[in-house]
Every structure is written in structure tokens, then in C-alpha cells.
Amino acid sequence: MAVEDLAQxxxxxxxxxxxxxxxxxxxxxxxxxxxxxxxxxIALVIVAIFAEFFAPYHYAEQDxxxxxxxxxxxxxxxxxxxxNYARISxxxxxxxxxxxxxxxxRTIYGARVSLAVAFVGSAVSLxxxxxxxxxxxxxxxxxxxxxxxxxxxxxxxxxxxxxxxLQTYFKAIARRGGGSGIGLVFINMNNEMGxxxxxxxAIGLINWLGMARIARGQVLSFKKKEFVEAARAxxxxxxxxxxxxxxxxxxxxxxxxxxxxxxxxxxxxAFLSFIGLGVDAPTASWGxxxxxxxxxxxxxxxxxxxPAIALSLTTLAFNFLGDGLRDAFDPRQKR
Amino acid sequence: MFRYIIRRILxxxxxxxxxxFFTFVMMxxxxxxxxxxxxxxxxxxQVVANLNARYHLDWPMWKQFLSYVVGDExxxxxxxxRGLIRGDLGLSLRxxxxxxxxxxxxxxxxxxxxxxxxxxxxxxxxxxxxxIAALKQNTWIDYTSTFAAVAFLSIPxxxxxxxxxxxxxxxxxxxxVATWGAKPPYLWxxxxxxxxxxxxxxxxAVLPVFALGTSSAAGIARLTRASLLQVVNxxxxxxxxxxxxxxxxxxxVHALKNSLIPVVTIxxxxxxxxxxxxxxxxxxxxxxxxxxxxxxxxxxRDYSIITGVTLLYAIVLVxxxxxxxxxxxxxxxxxxxx
Numbered sequence: 194m195a196v197e198d199l200a201q202x203x204x205x206x207x208x209x210x211x212x213x214x215x216x217x218x219x220x221x222x223x224x225x226x227x228x229x230x231x232x233x234x235i236a237l238v239i240v241a242i243f244a245e246f247f248a249p250y251h252y253a254e255q256d257x258x259x260x261x262x263x264x265x266x267x268x269x270x271x272x273x274x275x276x277n278y279a280r281i282s283x284x285x286x287x288x289x290x291x292x293x294x295x296x297x298x299r300t301i302y303g304a305r306v307s308l309a310v311a312f313v314g315s316a317v318s319l320x321x322x323x324x325x326x327x328x329x330x331x332x333x334x335x336x337x338x339x340x341x342x343x344x345x346x347x348x349x350x351x352x353x354x355x356x357x358x359l360q361t362y363f364k365a366i367a368r369r370g371g372g373s374g375i376g377l378v379f380i381n382m383n384n385e386m387g388x389x390x391x392x393x394x395a396i397g398l399i400n401w402l403g404m405a406r407i408a409r410g411q412v413l414s415f416k417k418k419e420f421v422e423a424a425r426a427x428x429x430x431x432x433x434x435x436x437x438x439x440x441x442x443x444x445x446x447x448x449x450x451x452x453x454x455x456x457x458x459x460x461x462x463a464f465l466s467f468i469g470l471g472v473d474a475p476t477a478s479w480g481x482x483x484x485x486x487x488x489x490x491x492x493x494x495x496x497x498x499x500p501a502i503a504l505s506l507t508t509l510a511f512n513f514l515g516d517g518l519r520d521a522f523d524p525r526q527k528r
Numbered sequence: 529m530f531r532y533i534i535r536r537i538l539x540x541x542x543x544x545x546x547x548x549f550f551t552f553v554m555m556x557x558x559x560x561x562x563x564x565x566x567x568x569x570x571x572x573x574q575v576v577a578n579l580n581a582r583y584h585l586d587w588p589m590w591k592q593f594l595s596y597v598v599g600d601e602x603x604x605x606x607x608x609x610r611g612l613i614r615g616d617l618g619l620s621l622r623x624x625x626x627x628x629x630x631x632x633x634x635x636x637x638x639x640x641x642x643x644x645x646x647x648x649x650x651x652x653x654x655x656x657x658x659x660i661a662a663l664k665q666n667t668w669i670d671y672t673s674t675f676a677a678v679a680f681l682s683i684p685x686x687x688x689x690x691x692x693x694x695x696x697x698x699x700x701x702x703x704x705v706a707t708w709g710a711k712p713p714y715l716w717x718x719x720x721x722x723x724x725x726x727x728x729x730x731x732x733a734v735l736p737v738f739a740l741g742t743s744s745a746a747g748i749a750r751l752t753r754a755s756l757l758q759v760v761n762x763x764x765x766x767x768x769x770x771x772x773x774x775x776x777x778x779x780x781v782h783a784l785k786n787s788l789i790p791v792v793t794i795x796x797x798x799x800x801x802x803x804x805x806x807x808x809x810x811x812x813x814x815x816x817x818x819x820x821x822x823x824x825x826x827x828x829r830d831y832s833i834i835t836g837v838t839l840l841y842a843i844v845l846v847x848x849x850x851x852x853x854x855x856x857x858x859x860x861x862x863x864x865x866x
Contacts, residue, residue, distance in 0.1 A: 272698065349543040349849075350550070351800070351841040353807070354822075358554045358834075361826055365559040460684045464808060467686055468823050480686065487690050487812055494694040501687040509682035516678070 217445070220521040227517020230510035237507060241304040248298035249286065252477040256293040261493050263288040270495040278492065287499050290482070291489055296499050299477035303500060306466075306478040307459045307507060309389055310396060314458040315451045317397025322404025323447065327435055329405070330412030341409065344402050356395050356461060360470040363391035388473035392465065396458050407450050411443035445522040452515035456508035463504060479504045529857065533850070540846050545597075547842040548612070548835060552593055555831045561585070562621040562829040583621060584609075585831075596835070617836035622828045628836040631821060636840070637718040638708050639817035642809065643802045645733060646741030650798060654745040655791065658752025659784065665757060673749065680746035685805050689739040689812040696735060703735050706814035736813045740805050744798040751794055755787040762786075789859050796852040800845055 221227055240247050262282035263271070271279055282289075287297040329340035367380050367388065383390040415421065416439065424438050465471040466480030474481070479500040486496035563576045571579075580586045584595055584607060595603055596618060599611025610616035617628035661673040697705045709729030710720030720729055759765065760783055768782045769775075807819035814820075818837055825833040 346543060346546070349540075349842065349846055350547055351803075351838065351845055354838050354841055355550075357823075357826060358551060358558075358838075362554060362558045369559045456682060460686070463684060463686055467808065468811070469827070483686055483690065490690055490694060491698060494690075494698070497690045497694070501691060505683045505687055508684070509679060512678050512682050 217521045221517055224517040224520065226513045227521075230513040230517070233506070233510045234514065237304055237510075238308060240301055241308050244302050244305060248295075248301040250295040250298040252294070252299050252302035253475040254294065254298075256289070258293065259284065259289050260293040261289060261291050261489070261496070262293065263493070263495060267495050270498065271493065272491070275492075288493075288495050290485060290496055291493070292485075294475075296482070296496060299482055300479070300499050300503050302477040303479045303482060304503065304507070306389060306472055306476065307462060307504070310392060310458050310462040311455045311511070313393045314396040314400065314462075315455055317393060318400035318404050318454075319447060319451055321397070321401035323408045323440075323443075325401065326405035326408025326410075327412050327439065327443070330409035331416060331431070331435055331439070333413075333416075337409070341406075344405055347402055352399050353461070353464075356399055356465070357468075357470060359395040359398070360391065360465055363395065364388070364470060364473075367391065384473075388471070388476065392462060392471060396461055400454060400458070403454070404447060404451065407447055408443060411446060412439055415439055415442050449515060449519045449522055452511060452518055455511045455515070459504070459508055459511070529854075533854065536850050536853070540843075543846060544839065544842055548597070548839050549593065551835045551838045552596065552831075553589065555829070555834050556585075556589065556592075558829065560829055562831060564829070583619065612839075617839070618832040620830055620833055622825070622830045622833075628832050631833060632818065632836065632840060635816060635818040635821050637710070637714045637720075638815055639803075639806045639810065639819055640718050641710065641720065642708075642733070642736055642740060642815065642817065643799075643806055645737045646744065646802050646805075647795075647799065649737055649741035650744035650748055650802075651795075653741075654748025655752050655788075657745070658749040658791075659756060659779070661749065661753045662756035662760070663779065670753075674753065677746040677749045677753075680742050681750070683743065685739050685743065685808050686812075688742060689736075689809055692735045692739050693812070703731050708732055708736075708815045708817075736809050736815065739813075740802060740809045744802060747794060747798060748791055751791050752787065755790045756783060759783045759787040785859060789856065792852055792855050792859060796849045799848040803841060803844060 245251075259280065259282055262280045262285055264283050264285065264287075265281055267288055268275060268279065268281070285295045285297070287295075287300070290296055290299070325340065325344075329337045332340075363383070366376075367383050379390065421434055421438055424434050429437070462471055462478065463480030463483065466478040467484040469484075471480055472478045482500035483497055483504070486493070486500070490497060561576075561580075563571055563579050565571060577586070584592055584600075587595070591603070595605065595607060595609050595611075597612045599614060599616065600607030600609045602611065609618055615629070617632070620626045620628055620631060623631065657673050657677070661670045664670050693705060696702050709732035710724045713721060715721045765778060765783055768778045773782075806817055807823055809815070810817040810820040811823060818840075821833065822837045825837070
């Protein structure tokens with residue numbers, strides 16, 4: 194009996210000693226909305242990767258004779274008197290756009306662009322921001338104040354205007370073609386990706402500022418802690434302290450902030466595509482689809498609806514997931 | 529305080545110069561010029577050369593920039609530029625005979641009225657909604673409004689604008705689809721004149737303002753709720769209650785004012801979002817505002833309009849941030865600038 198009691202007691206102790214990360218994930222999994230959002234995003238990623246498999250048509254496949262074709266059940270969305278002009282066809286499950294391309298397929302392929310921007314954009318901004326912020330915070334003193342002055346300075350730039358200018362520049366360069374060396378490599382890569390590469394660069398280059406500030410603040414709060422002193426006492430050099438000891442400790446808030454920033458990236462991509470500075474036609478993107486559909490809003494409001502719902506649901510999922518992550522990884526903030 | 533403001537304003541100068549320089553150089557580095565027309569509409573090379581000479585585009589870059597900033601007179605050259613330092617933003621390259629100042633004077637009021645009304649909407653919906661949610665914490669009112677806030681935060685104005693048009697303008701016919709209710713001349717240069725400020729003006733404004741302001745309202749509501757919940761647990765609130773003050777007085781006078789500090793911080797970024805949001809809303813609603821002109825001018829390579837409008841946006845942003853910092857001091861007397 195006594196041994197079993199002891200074992201049970203030990204068990205309880207072992208359970209208490211789970212790592213901080215495991216505790217956080219445990220809290221995260223208790224948040225239903227965050228879990229559902231997580232699954233939604235995973236499902237969306239799978240659909241986007243295997244778009245060829247899920248989409249009934251290719252995104253560029255068009256049938257001009259079927260322009261704005263609409264299945265019968267969607268007719269209620271159209272204005273009164275639509276029976277006189279609408280082209281009814283069951284070939285397109287969620288109707289066709291004004292060039293006769295399947296909207297469902299284009300929405301599925303469009304997820305690729307939005308998700309790619311979400312993940313690559315955040316990877317770029319995280320990487321640049323973490324390196325910059327950690328160096329700044331760890332160095333301290335003069336280097337820190339100069340590096341942060343630079344960030345403050347860049348913060349005063351109107352962000353979207355700068356992205357627009359960068360993107361105009363990149364697109365014009367890509368359209369002109371030519372160039373040499375590394376530039377040519379980038380241009381070719383960009384063309385192969387349907388104009389996405391430069392979009393990643395433009396969006397990532399702007400958003401690292403906020404990440405750098407958070408990373409610096411985190412490093413400042415941790416670098417005087419005992420475990421850093423201990424590491425230094427046993428002879429760890431600066432690189433090792435930064436990578437092995439500080440980095441894992443500051444990652445939480447950065448991931449949370451980045452997740453909450455993702456909807457912004459998706460909006461930016463959609464906006465750039467909307468004004469014709471996003472991906473190149475005929476690559477499908479939700480922004481381009483909305484932009485095309487707005488032209489014919491009066492007659493075919495159904496065409497705006499599908500990409501609009503996809504865009505809103507995706508950003509909603511990232512927002513819920515981000516909120517869940519914040520509550521889970523920073524319990525002090527939970528109320 | 530006064531010295532702090534002066535110092536901040538002096539700090540603006542290098543930032544604004546850098547923004548101007550970046551835009552100026554960036555635009556000219558982009559392939560394709562303002563006088564490139566495709567196919568049949570292309571201009572003979574001599575004409576392009578003459579146009580380039582007229583607008584000094586044949587000068588070296590540093591000289592063009594100097595001419596833009598200090599004016600031609602100071603450079604000892606013949607030319608029309610009176611210089612940024614005298615408030616001259618130059619001539620539009622594509623709208624023949626119009627200066628950038630003229631274009632801004634006619635288009636900025638539309639954007640400013642739109643943005644200002646959207647900000648008011650965001651504050652007057654966001655703060656009460658967040659307050660109510662916090663006071664009724666963990667009831668269905670709280671859950672519904674919190675969920676609604678996240679939902680509206682997730683709907684970009686790119687989506688909201690066409691859907692609002694579809695439902696309220698096309699289906700229900702309550703509001704007009706496009707155009708802005710006020711036309712020049714404007715009161716004090718940016719307000720609609722009094723005889724234009726009628727029900728029709730507001731009918732035109734409702735949909736664009738909602739399309740622009742709801743996501744900011746949602747953000748403010750969320751922040752107000754979180755901040756108020758934190759403040760309510762502070763000692764001084766208990767003190768106020770134990771003094772026997774009415775609950776309404778406790779909330780409005782003691783709690784709300786302090787909980788507004790984080791809300792004020794978001795007004796700066798929210799204001800920036802409104803400014804840029806006007807791009808989409810003006811394009812979709814067909815409003816003759818500055819954002820629409822900006823986007824069109826990018827395609828036209830109208831260097832002067834792009835540079836001028838970007839500079840104006842930057843000025844608006846730095847001033848908004850300064851106002852935010854000043855209002856901290858008013859809301860929280862512990863914060864002192866010197």
C-alpha cells in the first residue's frame with residue numbers, strides 16, 4: 194500500500210514538472226475556438242497544397258461561352274429579373290467568373306497565395322526581426338540605441354505606401370526582364386511563382402520592425418536572469434547564450450505576435466492584388482477575384498461572395514488561433 | 529511639455545525628408561516614365577525629350593531632388609518649382625496644367641471627411657461596446673460582442689465594401705451606390721459647406737464610413753474591454769467604491785479614463801489603417817479622394833503626385849503619433865515629458 198501511495202505521489206510530482214511549453218499547449222487545446230481554427234488552417238493548407246486534386250478545373254482554364262455561368266440554386270443571389278440574362282449551367286459548382294473560369298477552383302488555388310504570403314511573409318519578418326532585435330537588446334548601450342533609432346525612424350514611413358512603391362518597382366523590373374546575376378535569378382524565380390516572390394519580400398521587409406521591438410524587449414528582460422549568468426559562468430560565449438539560452442525563452446511572445454500579424458499580411462496581399470500590384474494574371478488570388486467581381490457587382494454579386502467568404506474565414510481562423518496562443522502562452526494576459 | 533513638442537516636431541524634419549527622398553528616387557528608378565504610352569498613342573522621341581526638359585527629368589537625380597526641395601530659384605535655374613520649403617509640391621506630370629497642391633486641395637477633403645467620420649464611428653461604437661462587454665463579463669452579452677469584434681476585425685474592408693453595396697445599395701436601395709455628397713468649395717478648405725451638409729450628404733457617407741470604420745471599431749472594443757477589466761481590479765477602484773460612490777461614477781470617472789490609455793495607443797495605428805483603408809474604399813465606392821488618385825498615379829508614373837501624396841501621408845502619421853503621445857500625459861498624470 195505504502196509503495197503505491199508513494200508511486201501515486203511521485204506521479205503527481207512528475208505531472209507537475211511538465212515543461213512550460215507542454216503546459217501552454219495543454220491550455221491551448223482547451224480553447225475550442227482556437228483548436229477549430231487550427232484544424233481549419235491545417236485543412237486549408239492541405240487543400241492548397243493538393244489544389245490540383247481538389248479543384249475541378251485548372252485556375253486558368255476558361256470557357257468564354259460560359260462567362261458568368263451560374264448554377265440554378267445560386268440564382269436567388271442575383272437581382273430581380275436575372276432569369277432574363279443569367280446563363281444557367283450546372284458545370285460550375287459555385288458559378289464561373291466573367292471570363293468563364295470556375296470560381297470554386299480559383300478560390301482553392303487562391304488559398305495558395307494567401308497561405309504562402311501568411312507563412313513566408315511571417316517567416317521573413319520573424320527571422321529578420323529576431324536577429325536584429327536580439328543583437329540590439331543583447332549588445333545594449335550605444336549599439337542598442339542606434340539600432341532602435343533606426344527602427345523608430347523606419348516606423349515613421351507610411352507602411353502601405355512603401356509596400357506599393359516596392360511592389361511597383363519589383364513588378365516593373367520583372368516585366369522588363371533581363372538583368373544579370375542574382376537579380377536575374379530572382380526575376381526568373383518570381384516569374385515561375387506567378388509574381389509571389391517579390392510579394393513575400395515586400396511584405397516581409399516591412400513587418401520585421403514590430404518583431405524586432407518585441408525580440409529586443411524580451412532579450413532585455415531575460416539577459417540579466419540567473420540562467421544567463423550561469424551559462425556565462427561555465428564559459429558559454431555570446432552566440433551560444435543567444436541561440437541556446439535566450440532564443441527558446443523569447444520565442445513564445447514572438448510567435449503569438451506573428452500569428453496575430455498574419456491577417457494583416459493576407460489583407461495586404463489581397464489589397465495589392467486588388468489594385469493590380471499583386472500576383473500576375475492568370476494566377477488566382479482572392480484579392481484579384483474580388484477585384485474582378487466588383488466590376489460586375491450589379492449583375493453578378495455572387496462572384497464576389499465566394500472569395501470574400503474564403504478570405505474572411507481564413508483571417509478569422511488566424512485571429513482566433515492567435516488569441517488562443519496568446520492566452521495559452523502568456524497566462525498573465527488572460528482575463 | 530512645450531519643449532517636448534518642439535523637439536518632436538524638429539525630429540520630424542529628417543524623417544519627412546527621408547520619406548520624400550525615398551519616394552522621389554524610388555519612383556524614378558521604376559522602369560517606364562510618365563510620358564510612355566503604348567502603341568499608337570506613343571509620343572515621338574523629340575516630344576518626350578521636350579517634356580522631360582520642361583519637367584527637369586533630364587537633370588541628374590541630385591539636382592532634381594534639390595530643385596524639388598529648395599526650388600529652382602535657389603539653384604539659379606529657370607523653372608517652375610518654388611520648392612518644398614515654400615510648400616510647393618510641383619506640377620502634375622499627367623494632369624496638364626494642374627499643380628499637385630491643387631489636386632490635393634480638391635481630393636484631400638473627401639478623404640479627410642471620410643477618415644474622420646470613420647474614426648468617430650470607431651470610437652463611438654468601439655468604446656461603449658467594449659465597456660458594456662467588460663461590465664457584463666462572462667454573460668452572453670460579453671460573449672456575443674467579443675465574438676462580433678473578432679469577426680469584424682477579420683473582415684477586410686475589401687470584402688465589407690462590396691457586400692455593403694450589394695445589400696444596402698443594390699438589394700434594399702437605402703443608400704446611393706457611389707460618389708461623395710460634398711463638392712468644392714469646402715468650408716475652411718476641408719469641411720462640406722453648410723448647405724451641402726444635409727441628409728443627402730450623410731446618406732452618401734453611411735456605407736463608405738461603415739466599410740472603413742467597423743474593423744477599427746472592433747479593435748477598439750476589444751482593447752477597451754481588456755483594459756477596463758484590468759483597471760476594475762485595481763485598488764483605487766475599490767477605494768472609490770468603498771467611499772460609497774455610485775457605480776456609474778466609479779466606472780465613468782475612475783475606471784474608464786484610466787482604461788483608455790491602451791486605447792489611445794491603438795488610435796495611432798488605427799488612424800494609419802484608416803488612411804490606407806481609404807485607398808480601397810475610395811476605389812470601390814468611386815469617391816474622388818486622395819487614395820484613388822494615388823493608386824491611379826502609380827500606374828501613370830506621375831512622380832510629383834506620388835511624392836507629394838506620400839509626403840502628406842507621412843505628415844499625417846507623424847502628427848497622429850505625436851497627438852497620441854501628448855494625450856498619454858493628459859490621461860495618465862504619472863507620465864511626464866521633459
